Amino acid sequence: MLTQRLILTGDELDDAPLIEQAAAIIRAGGLVAFPTETVYGLGADALNAEAVRRIYLAKERPAWDPLIVHVDTPEAIYRYTRNQPPVTERLILAFTPGPLTLVLPKREAISDVVTAGRDTVAIRIPSHPVARALIRSSGTPIAAPSANKFGRPSPTNADHVLHDLNGAIEAVLDAGQTPMGVESTVVDLTTQPPTLLRPGGVSKEALESVLGEVRLLSAPLESGEALPAPGLSLRHYAPHARLLLCAPTPEAFYGATKDALSRYAFVGAMRPDGWRTPTEPRLRVFEWGAWGDWEQLANRLFLGLRTLEKQQTHAIVCPLPPEEGLARALHDRLTRAAQD
Ligand code: TXA
Ligand code: MG
Secondary structure, three states, X not given: OOOEEEEOOHHHOOOHHHHHHHHHHHHOOXXXXXXXXXXXXXXXXXXXXXXHHHHHHHHOOOOOOOXXXXXXXXXXXXXXXXXXXXXXXXXXXXXXXXXXXXXXXXXOOOOHHHHOOOOEEEEXXXXXXXXXXXXXXXXXXXXXXXXXXXXXXXXXXXXXXXXXXXXXXXXXXXXXXXXXXXXXXXXEOOOOOOEEEEOOOOOHHHHHHHHOOOEEOOOOOOOOOOOOOOOOOOOOOOOOOEEEEEOOOHHHHHHHHHHHHHHOOOEEEEEEOOOOOOOOOOEEEEEEEOOOOHHHHHHHHHHHHHHHHHOOOOEEEEEOOOOOOOHHHHHHHHHHHOOO
Protein backbone atom coordinates (compact mmCIF):
# COMPACT_ATOMS: atom_id res chain seq x y z
CA MET A 1 0.00 0.00 0.00
CA LEU A 2 1.16 3.52 -0.76
CA THR A 3 0.76 5.91 2.16
CA GLN A 4 -0.33 9.36 0.99
CA ARG A 5 1.07 12.41 2.74
CA LEU A 6 -1.62 15.13 2.72
CA ILE A 7 0.19 18.35 3.57
CA LEU A 8 -1.63 21.18 5.33
CA THR A 9 0.38 24.37 5.56
CA GLY A 10 0.37 27.39 7.87
CA ASP A 11 -2.92 29.27 7.56
CA GLU A 12 -4.58 26.49 5.58
CA LEU A 13 -4.93 23.97 8.38
CA ASP A 14 -8.59 23.68 7.46
CA ASP A 15 -7.87 22.97 3.77
CA ALA A 16 -11.28 21.49 2.99
CA PRO A 17 -10.45 19.24 -0.01
CA LEU A 18 -7.56 17.51 1.81
CA ILE A 19 -9.61 17.04 4.98
CA GLU A 20 -12.49 15.70 2.88
CA GLN A 21 -10.12 13.29 1.13
CA ALA A 22 -8.96 11.97 4.51
CA ALA A 23 -12.55 11.79 5.80
CA ALA A 24 -13.56 9.73 2.76
CA ILE A 25 -10.83 7.21 3.65
CA ILE A 26 -12.13 7.01 7.24
CA ARG A 27 -15.72 6.52 6.05
CA ALA A 28 -14.55 3.74 3.69
CA GLY A 29 -12.98 1.84 6.60
CA GLY A 30 -9.37 2.99 5.99
CA LEU A 31 -6.67 4.29 8.32
CA VAL A 32 -5.59 7.94 8.49
CA ALA A 33 -2.97 9.36 10.83
CA PHE A 34 -3.77 12.91 11.93
CA PRO A 35 -2.37 15.59 14.24
CA THR A 36 -3.94 16.35 17.60
CA GLU A 37 -2.71 18.99 20.07
CA THR A 38 -0.84 16.21 21.92
CA VAL A 39 0.64 13.70 19.41
CA TYR A 40 -0.39 12.21 16.05
CA GLY A 41 -3.22 9.66 16.25
CA LEU A 42 -3.87 6.67 14.00
CA GLY A 43 -7.56 6.99 13.18
CA ALA A 44 -10.33 4.70 11.99
CA ASP A 45 -14.13 4.86 12.12
CA ALA A 46 -14.89 3.95 15.76
CA LEU A 47 -18.25 2.46 14.74
CA ASN A 48 -16.66 0.08 12.21
CA ALA A 49 -15.14 -2.90 14.04
CA GLU A 50 -13.35 -4.17 10.95
CA ALA A 51 -11.64 -0.80 10.41
CA VAL A 52 -10.66 -0.59 14.08
CA ARG A 53 -9.18 -4.08 13.92
CA ARG A 54 -6.79 -2.80 11.24
CA ILE A 55 -5.37 -0.24 13.72
CA TYR A 56 -4.11 -3.07 15.95
CA LEU A 57 -2.52 -4.81 12.95
CA ALA A 58 -0.80 -1.66 11.63
CA LYS A 59 0.57 -0.73 15.06
CA GLU A 60 1.33 -4.32 16.09
CA ARG A 61 -0.60 -3.42 19.21
CA PRO A 62 -1.71 -6.24 21.51
CA ALA A 63 -5.47 -6.86 21.45
CA TRP A 64 -5.77 -6.23 25.20
CA ASP A 65 -4.86 -2.54 24.91
CA PRO A 66 -7.97 -0.39 24.25
CA LEU A 67 -8.14 2.76 22.09
CA ILE A 68 -9.29 6.33 22.72
CA VAL A 69 -12.40 7.53 20.88
CA HIS A 70 -12.17 11.09 19.54
CA VAL A 71 -15.35 13.16 19.22
CA ASP A 72 -16.14 16.77 18.45
CA THR A 73 -18.80 17.75 21.01
CA PRO A 74 -19.77 17.15 24.64
CA GLU A 75 -23.09 15.74 23.34
CA ALA A 76 -21.12 13.01 21.57
CA ILE A 77 -19.39 12.10 24.87
CA TYR A 78 -22.84 11.57 26.39
CA ARG A 79 -24.06 9.70 23.29
CA TYR A 80 -21.37 7.01 23.52
CA THR A 81 -21.11 6.69 27.33
CA ARG A 82 -23.54 6.17 30.21
CA ASN A 83 -23.80 6.57 34.01
CA GLN A 84 -21.67 9.70 33.85
CA PRO A 85 -21.00 11.03 37.38
CA PRO A 86 -21.87 14.72 37.95
CA VAL A 87 -18.18 15.73 37.77
CA THR A 88 -18.17 14.78 34.07
CA GLU A 89 -19.81 18.03 33.08
CA ARG A 90 -17.46 20.15 35.16
CA LEU A 91 -14.41 18.39 33.68
CA ILE A 92 -15.74 18.94 30.16
CA LEU A 93 -16.35 22.62 30.90
CA ALA A 94 -12.92 23.12 32.43
CA PHE A 95 -10.66 21.13 30.11
CA THR A 96 -12.24 20.33 26.77
CA PRO A 97 -11.61 20.62 23.94
CA GLY A 98 -8.12 19.68 25.08
CA PRO A 99 -5.76 16.98 26.33
CA LEU A 100 -8.10 15.22 28.78
CA THR A 101 -9.45 11.68 28.19
CA LEU A 102 -12.38 10.43 30.28
CA VAL A 103 -12.93 6.73 31.01
CA LEU A 104 -16.68 6.06 31.39
CA PRO A 105 -19.05 3.09 30.98
CA LYS A 106 -19.61 2.59 27.25
CA ARG A 107 -22.77 2.31 25.21
CA GLU A 108 -23.39 -0.49 22.74
CA ALA A 109 -22.49 1.45 19.58
CA ILE A 110 -18.84 1.29 20.70
CA SER A 111 -17.61 -2.19 19.84
CA ASP A 112 -15.52 -4.52 21.97
CA VAL A 113 -12.67 -4.09 19.51
CA VAL A 114 -12.32 -0.42 20.49
CA THR A 115 -12.42 -1.14 24.21
CA ALA A 116 -10.52 -4.46 24.14
CA GLY A 117 -13.53 -6.16 25.65
CA ARG A 118 -14.02 -3.75 28.56
CA ASP A 119 -17.37 -2.16 29.33
CA THR A 120 -15.72 1.24 29.68
CA VAL A 121 -14.56 3.53 26.88
CA ALA A 122 -11.86 6.23 26.88
CA ILE A 123 -13.16 9.32 25.08
CA ARG A 124 -11.88 12.84 24.41
CA ILE A 125 -12.47 16.03 22.40
CA PRO A 126 -9.17 17.12 20.85
CA SER A 127 -8.58 20.84 20.33
CA HIS A 128 -6.36 20.67 17.22
CA PRO A 129 -8.24 22.25 14.29
CA VAL A 130 -7.21 19.45 11.89
CA ALA A 131 -8.42 16.73 14.26
CA ARG A 132 -11.72 18.55 14.76
CA ALA A 133 -12.23 19.14 11.04
CA LEU A 134 -11.50 15.47 10.33
CA ILE A 135 -14.00 14.24 12.93
CA ARG A 136 -16.66 16.65 11.62
CA SER A 137 -16.07 15.76 7.96
CA SER A 138 -16.05 12.04 8.67
CA GLY A 139 -19.38 12.29 10.45
CA THR A 140 -18.34 9.54 12.85
CA PRO A 141 -16.34 9.23 16.07
CA ILE A 142 -12.71 8.33 15.37
CA ALA A 143 -10.87 5.66 17.33
CA ALA A 144 -7.19 6.54 17.52
CA PRO A 145 -4.20 5.43 19.55
CA SER A 146 -0.92 7.29 19.07
CA ALA A 147 0.34 6.68 15.50
CA ASN A 148 3.52 4.78 16.41
CA LYS A 149 4.46 1.12 16.41
CA PHE A 150 3.50 -0.35 19.79
CA GLY A 151 5.99 0.50 22.54
CA ARG A 152 7.81 3.22 20.54
CA PRO A 153 7.91 6.96 21.32
CA SER A 154 4.71 8.71 20.25
CA PRO A 155 4.96 10.62 16.94
CA THR A 156 4.95 14.40 17.13
CA ASN A 157 5.31 15.00 13.39
CA ALA A 158 4.39 13.24 10.14
CA ASP A 159 7.95 11.98 9.55
CA HIS A 160 7.73 10.03 12.82
CA VAL A 161 4.42 8.53 11.67
CA LEU A 162 5.84 7.49 8.31
CA HIS A 163 9.00 6.10 9.92
CA ASP A 164 6.84 3.64 11.88
CA LEU A 165 3.81 3.11 9.60
CA ASN A 166 4.70 3.89 5.98
CA GLY A 167 2.96 1.35 3.75
CA ALA A 168 0.65 0.14 6.54
CA ILE A 169 -1.88 3.01 6.47
CA GLU A 170 -3.73 4.87 3.70
CA ALA A 171 -2.73 8.44 4.58
CA VAL A 172 -1.25 10.90 7.03
CA LEU A 173 -2.53 14.46 7.39
CA ASP A 174 0.69 16.44 7.84
CA ALA A 175 0.32 19.67 9.82
CA GLY A 176 3.87 19.80 11.17
CA GLN A 177 4.94 19.39 14.79
CA THR A 178 2.15 18.92 17.35
CA PRO A 179 1.93 21.73 19.94
CA MET A 180 2.04 19.77 23.23
CA GLY A 181 4.17 16.75 22.43
CA VAL A 182 2.96 14.45 25.24
CA GLU A 183 -0.27 12.47 25.27
CA SER A 184 -3.51 13.39 26.98
CA THR A 185 -4.22 12.87 30.66
CA VAL A 186 -6.38 9.76 31.16
CA VAL A 187 -8.75 9.84 34.15
CA ASP A 188 -11.08 7.00 35.15
CA LEU A 189 -14.42 8.40 36.32
CA THR A 190 -15.84 5.00 37.27
CA THR A 191 -13.96 5.01 40.58
CA GLN A 192 -14.62 7.18 43.62
CA PRO A 193 -12.51 9.30 43.81
CA PRO A 194 -11.55 9.30 40.10
CA THR A 195 -8.24 7.62 39.23
CA LEU A 196 -5.46 9.27 37.25
CA LEU A 197 -4.45 6.46 34.87
CA ARG A 198 -1.94 8.45 32.83
CA PRO A 199 -0.50 11.91 33.60
CA GLY A 200 -0.51 14.15 30.54
CA GLY A 201 -1.37 17.57 29.16
CA VAL A 202 -3.78 18.41 31.99
CA SER A 203 -1.88 18.31 35.28
CA LYS A 204 -2.96 16.38 38.39
CA GLU A 205 -3.07 19.69 40.25
CA ALA A 206 -5.46 21.16 37.65
CA LEU A 207 -7.66 18.07 37.86
CA GLU A 208 -7.74 18.34 41.65
CA SER A 209 -8.94 21.93 41.40
CA VAL A 210 -12.12 20.54 39.82
CA LEU A 211 -12.39 17.06 41.33
CA GLY A 212 -11.13 17.73 44.85
CA GLU A 213 -9.41 14.40 45.26
CA VAL A 214 -7.70 12.28 42.60
CA ARG A 215 -6.42 8.76 43.17
CA LEU A 216 -2.98 8.01 41.78
CA LEU A 217 -2.06 4.76 40.13
CA SER A 218 1.34 4.75 41.76
CA ALA A 219 3.62 1.86 40.86
CA PRO A 220 3.90 1.16 37.14
CA LEU A 221 2.26 -2.14 36.25
CA GLU A 222 4.07 -5.27 35.25
CA SER A 223 4.61 -5.60 31.52
CA GLY A 224 1.48 -7.01 29.87
CA GLU A 225 -0.65 -6.81 33.02
CA ALA A 226 -4.22 -6.12 31.94
CA LEU A 227 -5.71 -4.24 34.91
CA PRO A 228 -6.71 -1.52 35.61
CA ALA A 229 -4.95 0.66 33.01
CA PRO A 230 -4.11 -1.70 30.23
CA GLY A 231 -1.83 0.54 28.19
CA LEU A 232 0.43 1.39 31.08
CA SER A 233 2.70 -1.59 30.69
CA LEU A 234 6.13 -1.01 32.04
CA ARG A 235 8.29 -0.53 28.97
CA HIS A 236 6.74 1.99 26.61
CA TYR A 237 7.58 5.14 24.66
CA ALA A 238 11.05 3.68 24.19
CA PRO A 239 13.68 4.50 21.57
CA HIS A 240 15.91 1.67 20.34
CA ALA A 241 18.86 3.16 22.21
CA ARG A 242 19.15 2.51 25.94
CA LEU A 243 17.80 5.40 28.01
CA LEU A 244 19.91 6.46 31.02
CA LEU A 245 18.15 8.82 33.44
CA CYS A 246 20.10 11.07 35.81
CA ALA A 247 19.37 13.53 38.60
CA PRO A 248 18.28 16.94 37.26
CA THR A 249 21.42 18.95 38.02
CA PRO A 250 24.08 20.12 35.54
CA GLU A 251 26.75 18.25 37.55
CA ALA A 252 24.88 14.93 37.60
CA PHE A 253 24.13 15.29 33.89
CA TYR A 254 27.78 15.95 33.02
CA GLY A 255 28.90 12.98 35.14
CA ALA A 256 26.27 10.63 33.66
CA THR A 257 27.25 11.61 30.12
CA LYS A 258 30.92 11.05 30.84
CA ASP A 259 30.18 7.69 32.41
CA ALA A 260 28.00 6.65 29.42
CA LEU A 261 30.84 7.57 27.04
CA SER A 262 33.10 5.17 28.92
CA ARG A 263 30.61 2.32 28.45
CA TYR A 264 29.00 2.90 25.03
CA ALA A 265 30.53 3.65 21.62
CA PHE A 266 28.01 6.34 20.62
CA VAL A 267 26.06 8.33 23.17
CA GLY A 268 23.21 10.83 22.89
CA ALA A 269 22.39 13.58 25.37
CA MET A 270 19.10 15.41 25.92
CA ARG A 271 20.80 18.68 26.95
CA PRO A 272 18.96 21.50 28.73
CA ASP A 273 19.97 25.03 27.71
CA GLY A 274 23.29 26.11 29.23
CA TRP A 275 24.18 22.68 30.71
CA ARG A 276 27.62 21.27 29.86
CA THR A 277 28.57 18.00 28.19
CA PRO A 278 32.06 16.51 27.67
CA THR A 279 33.75 17.44 24.37
CA GLU A 280 33.84 14.18 22.49
CA PRO A 281 33.07 13.30 18.84
CA ARG A 282 31.22 10.15 19.90
CA LEU A 283 28.61 12.29 21.67
CA ARG A 284 25.47 13.51 19.83
CA VAL A 285 23.64 16.34 21.56
CA PHE A 286 19.97 17.28 21.26
CA GLU A 287 19.36 20.84 22.45
CA TRP A 288 16.25 20.04 24.48
CA GLY A 289 15.19 23.47 25.84
CA ALA A 290 15.14 25.52 29.04
CA TRP A 291 15.09 23.37 32.19
CA GLY A 292 11.85 24.18 34.06
CA ASP A 293 10.04 25.25 30.89
CA TRP A 294 8.02 22.03 30.90
CA GLU A 295 5.88 23.05 27.95
CA GLN A 296 8.89 23.43 25.73
CA LEU A 297 10.53 20.27 27.08
CA ALA A 298 7.31 18.27 26.61
CA ASN A 299 6.98 19.58 23.07
CA ARG A 300 10.50 18.36 22.22
CA LEU A 301 10.78 15.15 24.30
CA PHE A 302 9.80 12.49 21.73
CA LEU A 303 11.38 14.53 18.93
CA GLY A 304 14.67 14.44 20.85
CA LEU A 305 14.53 10.70 21.56
CA ARG A 306 13.77 9.91 17.93
CA THR A 307 16.41 12.34 16.64
CA LEU A 308 19.18 10.86 18.81
CA GLU A 309 18.18 7.30 17.99
CA LYS A 310 18.45 8.10 14.28
CA GLN A 311 22.01 9.27 14.90
CA GLN A 312 22.92 5.68 15.79
CA THR A 313 23.43 6.21 19.49
CA HIS A 314 23.62 3.16 21.78
CA ALA A 315 22.58 5.06 24.89
CA ILE A 316 20.82 8.37 25.57
CA VAL A 317 21.43 10.36 28.76
CA CYS A 318 18.52 12.43 30.04
CA PRO A 319 17.86 14.38 33.25
CA LEU A 320 14.62 13.29 34.97
CA PRO A 321 11.99 16.04 35.55
CA PRO A 322 10.17 16.22 38.92
CA GLU A 323 6.71 14.77 39.58
CA GLU A 324 4.74 18.01 39.53
CA GLY A 325 2.55 19.86 37.05
CA LEU A 326 3.21 19.05 33.41
CA ALA A 327 6.64 17.67 34.39
CA ARG A 328 4.84 14.68 35.91
CA ALA A 329 3.94 13.51 32.37
CA LEU A 330 7.61 13.78 31.32
CA HIS A 331 8.71 11.90 34.44
CA ASP A 332 6.16 9.16 33.65
CA ARG A 333 7.13 8.73 29.97
CA LEU A 334 10.87 8.77 30.67
CA THR A 335 10.63 6.30 33.54
CA ARG A 336 8.69 3.88 31.35
CA ALA A 337 11.01 4.34 28.38
CA ALA A 338 14.02 3.57 30.61
CA GLN A 339 12.68 0.19 31.77
CA ASP A 340 14.38 -2.97 30.52
O1 TXA B 1 -3.10 12.29 23.48
C1 TXA B 1 -3.57 11.16 23.31
O2 TXA B 1 -4.26 10.61 24.16
C2 TXA B 1 -3.26 10.45 21.98
C3 TXA B 1 -3.98 11.22 20.88
C4 TXA B 1 -3.85 10.55 19.55
O3 TXA B 1 -5.33 11.40 21.22
N1 TXA B 1 -3.70 9.09 22.03
C5 TXA B 1 -3.07 8.14 22.77
O4 TXA B 1 -3.62 6.87 22.62
O5 TXA B 1 -2.12 8.38 23.45
P1 TXA B 1 -2.88 5.57 23.16
O6 TXA B 1 -3.71 4.42 22.67
O7 TXA B 1 -1.48 5.60 22.78
O8 TXA B 1 -3.09 5.63 24.70
C6 TXA B 1 -4.37 5.48 25.26
C7 TXA B 1 -4.27 5.01 26.67
C8 TXA B 1 -3.70 3.63 26.73
O9 TXA B 1 -2.82 3.57 27.83
C9 TXA B 1 -4.93 2.76 26.94
O10 TXA B 1 -4.63 1.56 27.57
C10 TXA B 1 -5.78 3.67 27.80
O11 TXA B 1 -5.58 4.95 27.25
N2 TXA B 1 -7.19 3.31 27.68
C11 TXA B 1 -7.95 3.28 26.59
N3 TXA B 1 -9.19 2.84 26.87
C12 TXA B 1 -9.21 2.57 28.18
C13 TXA B 1 -10.21 2.07 29.08
N4 TXA B 1 -11.44 1.76 28.68
N5 TXA B 1 -9.88 1.95 30.38
C14 TXA B 1 -8.63 2.26 30.82
N6 TXA B 1 -7.64 2.74 30.02
C15 TXA B 1 -7.93 2.89 28.72
MG1 MG C 1 0.41 5.27 22.62
